Amino acid sequence: MLRVLIVDDQDLFRAGFAMILGAQPDIEVVGEAGDGADAVAAAVELAPDVVLMDVQMPGMDGVEATAQICATTSAKVLILTMFDLDEYVYGALRAGASGFILKDIRRDELAHAVRVVAAGESLLAPAVTRRLVEDLVRRPGHGVAPRLAARLEALTERESETLRLVAAGRSNAEIAARLVVSEHTVKTHVSRILTKLDLRDRVQAVVFAYESGLVVPGSDA
Template sequence: MLRVLIVDDQDLFRGGFSLILDAQPDITVVGEAADGLAAVAAAAELQPDVVLMDIQMPVMDGVEATGRICATTSAKVLVLTMFDLDEYVYDALRAGASGFILKDIRRDELAHAVRVVAAGESLLAPTITRRLVQDLVRRPGHGVAPRLAGRLGALTEREIETLRLVAAGRSNAEIAAELVVSEHTVKTHISRILTKLDLRDRVQAVVFAYEAGLVVPGA
């Protein structure tokens, strides 16, 4: 049974998401929180598998709460946003979130999103991948970080190629087709990449690839 914590400062959204997820046979909502600070405390106490996290909230915003939860628990954070290019989504992903969903998501898609993130995958649409890169390039002092580039030496050639394709926004199926291997092999490569680079998930792998200079924006 997947355990979910819902965090949003609006009762309507918390209640609606709760009803939808509790109706699923393999999902249970273990708690709710109306602000980031309460979310951090609830995550520590309830140990959910997935946290649905709103971004703009009182007391503590969702970005800071995401960072604290990801640093102190094994919960996966799924960001809730009204707009797919919300300026705070990028920071939440960098803080450790495993992806994002829009608040007007269909009920079947909501349950699917929770299952995907709980399974260790990420929800990162191509538009957000592009936004990640654009924001990264625009940041003051942007450039290749030698310390990160050096860590690429821990990867095999095939793992480096896999990471490059992940950063390009390719799905496991697309990567498998391009490398002429099975999807299971791709998943194994990605798992090893995350372990070797000490990354939480695919989202962090995308950010790492660009910051390490493995992928050049626009190339």
């Protein structure tokens, strides 16, 4: 049974999401919170598998709450937003969120999103992830972080190549074909990359690839 915490400052949204997810045979809504501070406290107390997190809230917003939850619990955070290029989304992904969904998502897609994130996968389509991150790193004042670049030394040549392909939005099947290996081998490479770089999922790996300078905006692997 997947345990879900719903965080939104609007009662109507919380009630709607709770009703939809609570009707699923494999999902249990273990709690609700109306702001970031309550969300952090609830995540620590209730140990959910997934936190459905609104980002625009009074007081502590969803970005800070995501950072604290990801730093102190094993919960996966799935961001709720009204717009696919919401400013808050960038910060939330960098803080450790595993992806985001729009608030007008269909009910069947909402349950699927929770299951995907709970399984340790990132929810964003590769092309969307890449578009988000490229837009972020193109902004004035954003440059390569030397401390991140240094961490790339922990990767083997094949792992670095795999990371470039992940950042380029390639699926495991496409990476396997490109490297002439099995999909199982690709999954192993990705798992090692995440472990070595202390990243939570593929979304974080894409962000890291750009911020470390391994991949530059506009490049194609």
